[in-house]
Amino acid sequence: MIQKQENKLNQKKEIRCTTSADNGIYIGEFPIANGGKEYRVIECMAINNVDFGDIIFQDHSRVIYFGAAKPFPSYEEAQKEANRLYDEVMNGFGICEYGISSIVFDRPLLSKSVKEAQEWLDTAWKNREETLKPFTEKFDKAQSKVYNDPRVKAASQKARQANKEYDKLLNQVKKEFGWQKALDELEAAKKEL
Numbered sequence: 001m002i003q004k005q006e007n008k009l010n011q012k013k014e015i016r017c018t019t020s021a022d023n024g025i026y027i028g029e030f031p032i033a034n035g036g037k038e039y040r041v042i043e044c045m046a047i048n049n050v051d052f053g054d055i056i057f058q059d060h061s062r063v064i065y066f067g068a069a070k071p072f073p074s075y076e077e078a079q080k081e082a083n084r085l086y087d088e089v090m091n092g093f094g095i096c097e098y099g100i101s102s103i104v105f106d107r108p109l110l111s112k113s114v115k116e117a118q119e120w121l122d123t124a125w126k127n128r129e130e131t132l133k134p135f136t137e138k139f140d141k142a143q144s145k146v147y148n149d150p151r152v153k154a155a156s157q158k159a160r161q162a163n164k165e166y167d168k169l170l171n172q173v174k175k176e177f178g179w180q181k182a183l184d185e186l187e188a189a190k191k192e193l
Helices: 002-010 047-051 055-066 077-091 114-148 152-175 179-192
Strands: 023-032 037-045 099-104
Touching: 002 055, 023 055, 037 055, 037 077, 047 055, 047 114, 055 114, 114 152, 152 179
Parallel strands: 023 099
Antiparallel strands: 023 037
16 A cells, blocks of 8 residues: 555656645544544645644644544555545646645544534634734734834835845846856756757
């Protein structure tokens, strides 16, 4: 199975993408009440969200990601599902940036639905924003004062002017030493190879 995964990861398929797909197939291993384990398989983006924030935020995020996935009693069965999902993604979207990965979680999946977990997180974030609002408003005012201070504005203008002068001098020195000509010759030589 490992060889099969490596072959899938090394397949060459020409796809031009300007941003990261940030996706993968993930086998989540969760402890269960009887001392055993269950495995859930998902295809998703931004898997790092399952470890964001404190434990209660993490547990609810894990339900959002893995809660709707079918539980498998063995790693082998989960791996078959992961391979099937991988093939589905590669035959459709064509990109699986992180391939197939396993994540071992140290806590069982909460007994909540995905909807309940999402509602909890939405409420928690709203409460957090309300709690922090006086502090963020105070910071925004202070930040505005800093950037609107005449001394900061003058220093910023000087820095922009200095950058323009630096760029002008750099281009002049490049011309003196034939930098662009050497670069052009290098590019031409690469094309001939």
